Amino acid sequence: MRNAFADEITQLGKSDSRVVLLSGDIGNKLFDPFKAQAPGRFFNCGVAEANMMGVAAGMALCGLRPVVYTITPFTTTRCFEQIRVDVCYHKAPVVIVGTGSGLSYADLGPTHHSCEDMAILRTLPGMTVIAPADSTELRMALREALRLDGPVYMRIGKKGEPDIHRGAPQLRIGRAITIREGTDACLISTGVMASVVMAAAEILDRRGIRARVESFHTVKPLDDATLVEVFSTFPVVAVIEEHGRIGGLAGGISEWLAARGPHPGSLLSFGTDDVFMHEVGTQDYARRKFGLTAENIAEQVAARIAR
Amino acid sequence: MNRPQAQTADLENKARLLRARIIETSHKTNTPHLGSCLSCLDILVAAYFGVLRIDPSKPRDPVRDRFILSKGHGAAALFQVLALRGFYPESLLDTYGQDGSLFAEHPPAPAYLPGIEAATGSLGHGLPMGLGMALSARIQRQEYNVIALLSDGECNEGSVWESAMMAAAQKTERLLAVVDFNKWQATGRSEEVLAISPLVDKWRAFGWNAREADGHDIGALVQLMSKVPDGSGKPIAIIAHTVKGKGVSFMEDDNNWHYRIPSAAEVVAAKKELGVAA
Numbered sequence: 001m002r003n004a005f006a007d008e009i010t011q012l013g014k015s016d017s018r019v020v021l022l023s024g025d026i027g028n029k030l031f032d033p034f035k036a037q038a039p040g041r042f043f044n045c046g047v048a049e050a051n052m053m054g055v056a057a058g059m060a061l062c063g064l065r066p067v068v069y070t071i072t073p074f075t076t077t078r079c080f081e082q083i084r085v086d087v088c089y090h091k092a093p094v095v096i097v098g099t100g101s102g103l104s105y106a107d108l109g110p111t112h113h114s115c116e117d118m119a120i121l122r123t124l125p126g127m128t129v130i131a132p133a134d135s136t137e138l139r140m141a142l143r144e145a146l147r148l149d150g151p152v153y154m155r156i157g158k159k160g161e162p163d164i165h166r167g168a169p170q171l172r173i174g175r176a177i178t179i180r181e182g183t184d185a186c187l188i189s190t191g192v193m194a195s196v197v198m199a200a201a202e203i204l205d206r207r208g209i210r211a212r213v214e215s216f217h218t219v220k221p222l223d224d225a226t227l228v229e230v231f232s233t234f235p236v237v238a239v240i241e242e243h244g245r246i247g248g249l250a251g252g253i254s255e256w257l258a259a260r261g262p263h264p265g266s267l268l269s270f271g272t273d274d275v276f277m278h279e280v281g282t283q284d285y286a287r288r289k290f291g292l293t294a295e296n297i298a299e300q301v302a303a304r305i306a307r
Numbered sequence: 308m309n310r311p312q313a314q315t316a317d318l319e320n321k322a323r324l325l326r327a328r329i330i331e332t333s334h335k336t337n338t339p340h341l342g343s344c345l346s347c348l349d350i351l352v353a354a355y356f357g358v359l360r361i362d363p364s365k366p367r368d369p370v371r372d373r374f375i376l377s378k379g380h381g382a383a384a385l386f387q388v389l390a391l392r393g394f395y396p397e398s399l400l401d402t403y404g405q406d407g408s409l410f411a412e413h414p415p416a417p418a419y420l421p422g423i424e425a426a427t428g429s430l431g432h433g434l435p436m437g438l439g440m441a442l443s444a445r446i447q448r449q450e451y452n453v454i455a456l457l458s459d460g461e462c463n464e465g466s467v468w469e470s471a472m473m474a475a476a477q478k479t480e481r482l483l484a485v486v487d488f489n490k491w492q493a494t495g496r497s498e499e500v501l502a503i504s505p506l507v508d509k510w511r512a513f514g515w516n517a518r519e520a521d522g523h524d525i526g527a528l529v530q531l532m533s534k535v536p537d538g539s540g541k542p543i544a545i546i547a548h549t550v551k552g553k554g555v556s557f558m559e560d561d562n563n564w565h566y567r568i569p570s571a572a573e574v575v576a577a578k579k580e581l582g583v584a585a
Contacts, residue, residue, distance in 0.1 A: 043442070045473055046476075048469035048473060050465070050466040051466050051470045053435070054435025054438070054466065055436070057436050058441075059442065061417070061436070062439070062440050062444075063443070063447070064447075082435070082466075085426065085429055085432055086435070086436055089416050089426050090418075090425070091416070091418065
């Protein structure tokens, strides 16, 4: 995904001279094409994220379209107050990109995990929160984000995430994309969990359960129309995210449900537990530890339907 | 846009008038941070009436100079200066501190009040934002300058020094940081709370062209603050030695006035000292 990001931002930087790329001392070589075409619009801001976010806000207030890029915890929790005050209170059109989000960096330890980022950024007034499923969604979301006149946070994966979309579907911020039709249950996937969720739908299919899958790339604002439809249509709606079960997409949908009143559909939430994962392991190991596997998702959904 | 042409004596008169208004407003509206406002007022007057290339009738002009009150708790001073400079009618200030007023104890976001360039109040934010603006001038091939006014207490914040390093790395010569060095912060001597000395050497060591100045010599401040860029190829810092509570004998260098509100009698006494009619 990060390669797709680098390629897309290079193209966007070519067509729009307001686009500025700020990196927190990562992406060595990754951004060489951007630097080559727009040498005055790339800034390695060093390991100084609070300053980087303030600089981006200042640029946005002068009419530029800064895109801030570093590893997720450092572009979110590290500089939360700068995002809150400098970016959001000023309604500054800054696109904040967190790479290696969720458990992408499982083997780097809890300092590099990010299972709280969507929860905290979602609280900020005016903030749009996006978690694209694959490189195709990332490219389209980035393009759309730069058209918005306000702050956007986008959490992306690392590399090697499977492609979900074959073609190039229309992506509109705030509108989920149905990536598999079904009649018996709905699986709402956000971010890079999409391939696992599609595999879960396959398993369910073999058990005679037709699951619809939604790529819910926009975590804020919630796609109200889709939520009304799926909670009215399906007995079970499962939300799957590589993020804590507190405050992420499932958290947002829980708030939505509480405000809307009872719906026929019941909510099942798959995400990380309320712990720091201190054991070393691959991303797959970490996902297994938290039940974020196709098998477990299918099992739980089938059990809930049978109940 | 051109620099305003002003006589130093005229600016000093404005400063006296503004001090009286700030003290009066503090009394009427229970607004604290009087000591901080009086300490930075002469820097504000020099900037707005002698240095900044701005047009109050076009507050969002893309090529204007930008001024950020990074020490946002000096807002009561900034609000008075902006009114006198013509960004909004002075009568608007009558709403100060009332429910629904635009005037909080710290500057609001620019969308809400003409003349404001950044919402500050949480310290350590103004210099990074100012750096972003100064870099924008370079990207846009414009010649606007950016001034950020910091307090010495604010230099406790790590983000100030993050920003200082990046500004130096980028040779951001259109960025001027002025530190209102009144030797106090909210609850103690800035030297004792965190070891701030040697402040000028710190800025130099961080790659800035730093110099000291008398933060109450308006004429000298206008001269110094107008030389941006100064040919050094570096960002510029002015460490302005100031007195907290400057201009009123019973407030000067007394840190109680960080939070204390003057009584009616104290307002009268202060105005008498300032030579401003009641």
